Amino acid sequence: MTNPSSSQKPGRAILAEIKAGLLASLWICLLAFPLMTLEINPSSHTISFSASRLPFLAGATFVLAILWRFFLRRRAFQGVSKAVLKSEGLPEGLIKGPKPTWLTVVMGSRFRYPVLAILLGFMALLPFVSPPYLVNVMVKALIYVSLGLGLNVVVGVSGLLNLGYVAFYAMGAYTYALLGQYLGLGFWVCLPLGALVATLMGLLLGFPVIRLSGDYLAIVTLSFGEITRLVLTNLDITRGPRGISNIRPAGFFGLDLNGPIKDFLVANLGVDKDMDINKILTYFIILGLVILTIICVFRLENSRLGRAWLAMREDEVACQAMGINKTRAKLTAFALGSTWAGLAGVVFASHLSFINPTIFSFMESIMILSIVVLGGMGSIPGVILGALVLIVLPEQLRAFSQYRMLIFGALMVLMMVFRPGGLIQSAREVYLHKLGGQDGPQGGPAGGAARIEALNGAGRPVEGDGRG
Amino acid sequence: MNFFLDLFMSGLTKGSIYALIALGYTMVYGIIALINFAHGEIYMIGAFTALLASMVLGSLGLSGWGLLLSVAAIAAVYSAMYGWTVERVAYKPLRGSSRLAPLISAIGMSIFLQNYVQLAQSPNFLVFPDLVPQIDFLAPVARYISRTQLVILLFTVFSMVGLTVFIKFTKMGMAMRAVAQDQTMARLAGVNIDKVISATFVIGSILAALGGVLIGCSMRQISFYIGFIAGMKAFTAAVLGGIGSIPGAVVGALILGFAESFAAGYVSSSYKDVVAFIILIIILIFRPEGIMGQAQTQKV
Numbered sequence: 001m002t003n004p005s006s007s008q009k010p011g012r013a014i015l016a017e018i019k020a021g022l023l024a025s026l027w028i029c030l031l032a033f034p035l036m037t038l039e040i041n042p043s044s045h046t047i048s049f050s051a052s053r054l055p056f057l058a059g060a061t062f063v064l065a066i067l068w069r070f071f072l073r074r075r076a077f078q079g080v081s082k083a084v085l086k087s088e089g090l091p092e093g094l095i096k097g098p099k100p101t102w103l104t105v106v107m108g109s110r111f112r113y114p115v116l117a118i119l120l121g122f123m124a125l126l127p128f129v130s131p132p133y134l135v136n137v138m139v140k141a142l143i144y145v146s147l148g149l150g151l152n153v154v155v156g157v158s159g160l161l162n163l164g165y166v167a168f169y170a171m172g173a174y175t176y177a178l179l180g181q182y183l184g185l186g187f188w189v190c191l192p193l194g195a196l197v198a199t200l201m202g203l204l205l206g207f208p209v210i211r212l213s214g215d216y217l218a219i220v221t222l223s224f225g226e227i228t229r230l231v232l233t234n235l236d237i238t239r240g241p242r243g244i245s246n247i248r249p250a251g252f253f254g255l256d257l258n259g260p261i262k263d264f265l266v267a268n269l270g271v272d273k274d275m276d277i278n279k280i281l282t283y284f285i286i287l288g289l290v291i292l293t294i295i296c297v298f299r300l301e302n303s304r305l306g307r308a309w310l311a312m313r314e315d316e317v318a319c320q321a322m323g324i325n326k327t328r329a330k331l332t333a334f335a336l337g338s339t340w341a342g343l344a345g346v347v348f349a350s351h352l353s354f355i356n357p358t359i360f361s362f363m364e365s366i367m368i369l370s371i372v373v374l375g376g377m378g379s380i381p382g383v384i385l386g387a388l389v390l391i392v393l394p395e396q397l398r399a400f401s402q403y404r405m406l407i408f409g410a411l412m413v414l415m416m417v418f419r420p421g422g423l424i425q426s427a428r429e430v431y432l433h434k435l436g437g438q439d440g441p442q443g444g445p446a447g448g449a450a451r452i453e454a455l456n457g458a459g460r461p462v463e464g465d466g467r468g
Numbered sequence: 469m470n471f472f473l474d475l476f477m478s479g480l481t482k483g484s485i486y487a488l489i490a491l492g493y494t495m496v497y498g499i500i501a502l503i504n505f506a507h508g509e510i511y512m513i514g515a516f517t518a519l520l521a522s523m524v525l526g527s528l529g530l531s532g533w534g535l536l537l538s539v540a541a542i543a544a545v546y547s548a549m550y551g552w553t554v555e556r557v558a559y560k561p562l563r564g565s566s567r568l569a570p571l572i573s574a575i576g577m578s579i580f581l582q583n584y585v586q587l588a589q590s591p592n593f594l595v596f597p598d599l600v601p602q603i604d605f606l607a608p609v610a611r612y613i614s615r616t617q618l619v620i621l622l623f624t625v626f627s628m629v630g631l632t633v634f635i636k637f638t639k640m641g642m643a644m645r646a647v648a649q650d651q652t653m654a655r656l657a658g659v660n661i662d663k664v665i666s667a668t669f670v671i672g673s674i675l676a677a678l679g680g681v682l683i684g685c686s687m688r689q690i691s692f693y694i695g696f697i698a699g700m701k702a703f704t705a706a707v708l709g710g711i712g713s714i715p716g717a718v719v720g721a722l723i724l725g726f727a728e729s730f731a732a733g734y735v736s737s738s739y740k741d742v743v744a745f746i747i748l749i750i751i752l753i754f755r756p757e758g759i760m761g762q763a764q765t766q767k768v
Contacts, residue, residue: 031549035513036588038520042595047523072561161568163575208753215503215571219703220752223745226700230745234738362696366579373572406583412576416569417561 017066024065025058032057071418123287127280135279139351141391142286143344148371148383149293150340155369156377157301158333159313161218163365164205164225168198168338170232170360172345177244177355178237187250191346198342199335206334210327225365232357243356249278250285250350282351289347293340297380300336309333310378363405370408373415376422385423473612475733476726481617481686483725484624488679489702490709490717491631492551492672498648498712499668502559505574507676508699509581510551514677515596515690516585518543522597532601536619536685539599543677550581551673552666560662578696586692593691596684620682627675628718635714640667648712697741701728704748710758719759 037051127135147169154162172194179185179193209220232238300306308329311319320326349355367390375386394404415422489511496504521542525535558577562570603615635641640663646654647664655661683698684690701724709720724744732740751758 027553031546031553032588034517034520034546035585038524040519040523040590040594042590042592045595047520047527075561155568159568161571208749212752212756215567216707216752216756218571219503219707220749222700223704223748227742227745227749230739230742363579366575369572369575377568402587403583405579406587409576409578409580409583413558413573413580416565416573416576417558420565420569 017069020069021062021066024068025062028061028065029054029058075418120291124284127283132276132279135283137392137395139279139283139286140395141387142283142290143348143351144368144371144391145384145387146286146290146293146340146344146347147368148375148387149290149297149380150337150344151368152372152378152380152383153297153300153309153340154333154337156372156379156383157306157313158309158330160330160333161215162221162334162337163218163362163369164221164223164228165337165341165368166360166362166365167225167228168202168341169345169348169364169368170228170355170357171198171201171338172342173349173355173360174232174238174244174345175342176346176349177247180248181244187248187346187350191343194346195339195342198338198345202335202338203331206331209334210330222362222365225360225362229357229360229362232360238357241357243354243359245354247349247353247355249353250281250347279351282347286344286347286351289343294380294384301378301380305329305332313378367408370412372422373412374422376424379422379424382422382424389423470611471733475729477613477617479726479729480722481620481725482729483705483722484620485679485683485686486698486702486705486725487718487721488624488627488675488682489698490705490721491714492676493703493706494709494711494714494717495644495668495672497706498714499644499665500559500563502570503574503703504554504559504669504672505571505699506554506558506577506581507551507672508695508697508702509578509585510547510554510673510695511676511680511683511698511702512690512692512695513550513581513585514543514547514673514680515684515694516589516680516692517546517677518599518681518684519594519596519690522599526597536599536601540623540678540681543681544674547673547677547680548670551669551676554581555666555669560665578699582692582695589692591692593689596688596690598688599681599685616686620686623678623682627678631671631675631714634671640664644668701744704744704751707748707756707758708751710760713758713760716758716760723759 032054036053036057037049039048039050040046041048126138130138147165151162151165154160154165175194175197176187176190179190180187185193205221205224209217212220233241238244301310308319308324311322311324312326312329312333316326319329371386371390372383373386374390375384376382390408394401400407489507492507492510493504496502496507518539522535522539525538530538554577558573559570562573600616600619603618606613606615606618635644643654643659643664644667646657646659647661651661654664679698680690683694702721705721705724706717707720708724709716709718711717724747727747728740728744731743735743
């Protein structure tokens with residue numbers, strides 16, 4: 001992709017770029033020609049031709065192709081320069097780690113707790129001042145945050161591509177729906193039960209698949225998700241494709257929330273009078289769940305187990321050689337990831353009050369995966385941002401809703417090509433081995449292993465431990 | 469007995485179509501060790517192109533075998549173009565990155581193509597015309613084999629023979645075998661890896677497009693979603709036979725076709741998809757290298 005002569009003759013280089021862009025746009029138009037111009041009228045069984053969409057497509061692909069080439073070249077150049085630096089044994093100071101972002105700066109400063117407190121206060125006040133519609137959207141977004149964080153443990157931290165994650169979500173939702181329907185059990189009993197069922201299913205799936213890795217694991221989990229959906233569609237007890245309706249919302253010590261309590265809230269706190277107070281309760285339940293998840297995942301990531309997961313993600317053979325019990329690490333990752341899906345499923349069922357198997361399709365798994373990928377695999381703030389972007393934004397941009405999945409698909413490809421780390425790259429310490437021989441490079445720390453900080457989640461500075 | 473024969477023939481034709489798609493998976497996997505998730509979408513695009521081409525050519529007055537063959541050719545060309553482009557855009561920039569990245573990129577591409585066809589054409593099922601002409605000599609045995617089934621079998625056999633000849637006797641076929649064996653060594657011997665990979669995608673896409681035309685003729689309706697399930701089934705077939713092995717893909721596809729057909733006939737048709745997925749899981753757990761594949765040791 002890099003062309004050394006292009007820097008000397010900018011005019012010719014620009015011309016070459018325009019030519020490449022035109023070629024690409026011509027090619028894409030040729031590809032799109034039959035599918036986008038010919039339209040079948042199913043009732044009269046005739047075909048009509050209209051090329052009105054082609055000029056827009058041509059223009060868009062021209063711009064995109066030039067941007068694509070530009071970013072690809074930039075990416076290639078970055079890779080080369082780092083590699084050259086390394087091979088030349090230049091001081092490691094020249095190799096910049098990921099730049100500190102506003103997030104790491106804030107989280108590393110002493111304002112960390114005040115900022116978090118303000119954020120929490122804002123989140124707590126939100127349902128009382130916002131319209132019912134927004135509360136619904138926020139509940140949905142928070143459910144996806146907790147799903148994303150759960151999947152993040154499996155995919156982002158442990159590197160096990162689970163494409164059937166939605167099966168565990170469905171387990172949680174159906175546990176509550178069925179137990180509530182047939183045994184009359186309440187939400188608070190079903191919440192741990194749903195998590196338990198999902199965890200057990202996670203273990204059940206985990207045991208046979210621990211031997212598999214990479215793409216095989218992806219396919220088996222995908223099949224598992226599809227089997228779950230097909231079984232839910234065909235069983236009588238789940239009422240097949242019709243699903244289960246009239247699922248009760250989460251109660252609060254048996255109080256009637258839409259009675260006097262609502263009147264009080266509407267009169268004194270300015271709550272919207274159309275608001276269903278049960279939704280506010282659901283909001284706080286899922287908010288609590290998300291906070292719990294964040295704390296758990298954060299603690300886990302920096303634990304012995306979390307480091308084992310990271311090691312497993314990077315290299316399975318090497319991590320086993322280092323004495324990590326791979327079986328245990330994989331199983332715990334699977335089971336823990338499923339636990340959160342189960343919890344989220346129970347909350348989801350109580351929130352929507354209606355579930356059927358089509359909700360838990362493969363596309364839903366992809367949706368959760370896109371959240372993790374877009375946000376940044378392995379990064380907690382990334383996943384939260386990813387969920388907010390992918391759930392709240394489409395709700396606000398209703399006009400584009402039919403293009404949503406199209407954009408997701410393109411986004412997944414683009415993210416993998418240009419920013420595999422996601423919007424907020426995960427916090428990792430980077431260890432550099434000694435560079436430039438025994439004596440160490442001049443100006444750098446003398447000899448030994450220099451440990452530089454790349455992007456520590458808590459922003460703690462890590463001192464170099466050069467032996468001097 | 470007639471019921472059994474019906475199921476047998478339907479299993480055989482289903483297996484043939486799966487085989488056409490499975491070859492694309494297995495060839496790509498053999499060369500770059502990637503599950504090309506978008507392959508099912510290429511097959512779906514083949515079916516849609518065939519539908520559009522048949523309507524246009526039909527209104528121009530073409531009919532009979534000429535129509536069927538030209539429709540298949542157009543579908544094959546367009547699918548090959550799509551396959552080539554998908555590889556250029558979604559996989560080529562990711563060579564040498566982690567294993568997860570191309571897989572996610574492939575899933576993204578698959579979703580993109582599905583929704584592209586849904587938006588450009590229709591979210592509903594579209595009726596696919598009956599492209600197979602009457603075959604007179606088939607009349608005495610029409611009870612056992614329909615003309616569509618015969619055409620499917622003929623197309624499949626011809627494609628298999630063509631593919632075998634291509635792989636065994638052409639220079640590009642030899643290069644493909646070399647790259648599948650050892651990429652670095654093939655490069656050192658002067659094989660243009662990029663060209664070989666592109667050729668693999670093109671050939672896989674042509675076979676998938678033929679599968680798309682045939683499924684259209686046999687099911688008589690298509691939708692943007694057919695690629696996902698067919699892709700999963702074909703992938704199952706490829707894994708069953710041993711991914712990376714070309715005869716394995718055909719054997720696996722036939723086994724899967726029969727299993728599905730008999731399960732639908734003798735057990736329950738609503739669980740026929742479950743059967744395929746359960747076979748896949750069992751195979752992956754007990755014999756991940758498949759029937760004809762070779763077990764690979766993991767090296768550091």
